[in-house]
Amino acid sequence: MAASTLVPHMSYAADWQVTPKVQLRETYTDNVRLAPRGREESDFVTEIEPGVAITGVGPRLQMQLDYAFKYRLYAKNSDANGHNHALRANGLLDVWDRKLFLQGSAAIAQQNISTLGPQSTSDININPNRTEVRQGTLSPYWISRLGRFANVNARYTWNRMESDGETSALSSESNTVNLGLSQGSMFNELGWSVSYSRQDIDSTQGQFNKRTLETLTASASYALLPTLSGLLSIGREDNAYGDTQGSIGGNFYSVGFQWAPSRRTNIRAEVGERYFGNTFSLDAQHRTRLTAWTLTYGEQVVGTPGLLSVPVSLDTAATVDRLFISQVPDPIQRQQVVQAFIAQNGLPQFLPSSVDFLTNQVSLSKRWQGTFGLRGIRSALLLSLFRDDRQRESSGTPTIVGTDPFSLSDNVLQTGYNAILSWRFSERTSGSVSVGQIKSEMTDASRTDTNSNIRIGITHQLQPKLRGSVEYRWLNRDTNSSAGDVRENAITGTLSLAF
Numbered sequence: 001m002a003a004s005t006l007v008p009h010m011s012y013a014a015d016w017q018v019t020p021k022v023q024l025r026e027t028y029t030d031n032v033r034l035a036p037r038g039r040e041e042s043d044f045v046t047e048i049e050p051g052v053a054i055t056g057v058g059p060r061l062q063m064q065l066d067y068a069f070k071y072r073l074y075a076k077n078s079d080a081n082g083h084n085h086a087l088r089a090n091g092l093l094d095v096w097d098r099k100l101f102l103q104g105s106a107a108i109a110q111q112n113i114s115t116l117g118p119q120s121t122s123d124i125n126i127n128p129n130r131t132e133v134r135q136g137t138l139s140p141y142w143i144s145r146l147g148r149f150a151n152v153n154a155r156y157t158w159n160r161m162e163s164d165g166e167t168s169a170l171s172s173e174s175n176t177v178n179l180g181l182s183q184g185s186m187f188n189e190l191g192w193s194v195s196y197s198r199q200d201i202d203s204t205q206g207q208f209n210k211r212t213l214e215t216l217t218a219s220a221s222y223a224l225l226p227t228l229s230g231l232l233s234i235g236r237e238d239n240a241y242g243d244t245q246g247s248i249g250g251n252f253y254s255v256g257f258q259w260a261p262s263r264r265t266n267i268r269a270e271v272g273e274r275y276f277g278n279t280f281s282l283d284a285q286h287r288t289r290l291t292a293w294t295l296t297y298g299e300q301v302v303g304t305p306g307l308l309s310v311p312v313s314l315d316t317a318a319t320v321d322r323l324f325i326s327q328v329p330d331p332i333q334r335q336q337v338v339q340a341f342i343a344q345n346g347l348p349q350f351l352p353s354s355v356d357f358l359t360n361q362v363s364l365s366k367r368w369q370g371t372f373g374l375r376g377i378r379s380a381l382l383l384s385l386f387r388d389d390r391q392r393e394s395s396g397t398p399t400i401v402g403t404d405p406f407s408l409s410d411n412v413l414q415t416g417y418n419a420i421l422s423w424r425f426s427e428r429t430s431g432s433v434s435v436g437q438i439k440s441e442m443t444d445a446s447r448t449d450t451n452s453n454i455r456i457g458i459t460h461q462l463q464p465k466l467r468g469s470v471e472y473r474w475l476n477r478d479t480n481s482s483a484g485d486v487r488e489n490a491i492t493g494t495l496s497l498a499f
Helices: 165-170 316-323 331-344
Strands: 003-006 015-029 043-057 061-074 082-096 100-112 130-146 150-163 172-183 190-203 211-225 228-240 248-262 265-274 277-287 291-302 313-315 350-352 363-375 379-392 411-424 429-442 447-463 466-479 486-498
Touching (some): 150 165, 313 316, 316 363
Antiparallel strands (some): 003 015, 015 043, 082 100, 130 150, 150 172, 190 211, 228 248, 248 265, 277 291, 313 350, 379 411, 411 429, 447 466, 466 486
């Protein structure tokens, strides 16, 4: 049963809700190993998944934790019986007087290693292209004011990422410092800021050289109209990695505008130049009473073995949250409404995005991302589209993992989409249909892999704390390489009990 307590007589008091839960799942798949066509092997897989969800909300503390122990039993492939952990946790603590804060997160999940192998969408597949990734982050930060003149912020972030098998060589630890000074309340039409950041990335296994990414930026904005501001940024970045220590970087600048004609629309766009050439960024957001739209574009130097997101996905709650901003202004109450909406409509917690392959190479990511959300009385529609162009920067450094896409090409282009439509047939029954596709192109090798999937599911609330669901999924992989095409059909029945 769910337990709710209030810790008395403490400045860090919070309302805690602890919900033990368990899932029992049975799956039939006609290709448990995601083998090429003609070599498929079917199997029945039983999963037992006990777990717990913990939420703490108080004046100075916010915490969420969701953990599950996943044990699998194979009818034919008993040598693959085993378990893995799934964890997603984050917390924020007001340590002292709304000035000193401590933020932390932890995650454990299964992740596809490379774009070159079969792309699992389920933990039951016996797939060598899949590994467990563990990540932890701690970040104390300080915010303060210099009267009405300026705001000060300082943040330190420690992050550690580990994985299993061949990819354990990519385990890394990073230390990041961010310092900032920005305009205070005495400035009305003029905005300004000065910021400094430095990130040091080390291999915990000694498999790649230390990388350092350092940036100093000065920015200004001026209100040309009540709804329109001009933007200007100048600075310098110095990056050291691989066999080219101290040789990459230079001065940069950007100019642009920010237009906010209403509380529901905000568009920010900038153009400029960095050491690798012309650059552009965009962040456009718009919402109506029932819809939410976003379109972003950014360019980022990626020095870590992964993009530090486990799993690689878009948070469904973030999109749904924007659909309720007008109706539920309070963020804590809105979070509860969003989670209830996701559960009632049978929406997944995350929408798949590009394959964040594990690599020891430094790369430049140029990424477009668009999302759309529609909320109806009994339905919901979520749509995401992306285009991610990764260009290898450390061309003199050999790859560590044999399936690293950068071993074939200095440029990896991924495009794709994911859409899910859910419908509530009644207060206790909902259904959903999702379709998605990711196309990966290793342009220098003229190789293209296209991964498509379809899911159809129905969920029914059997008892107040017992839910049952049935889902069919279809997975298809087309490739012009000798690896061969892959296809899977699977059907899963699940019973979920929250105590």
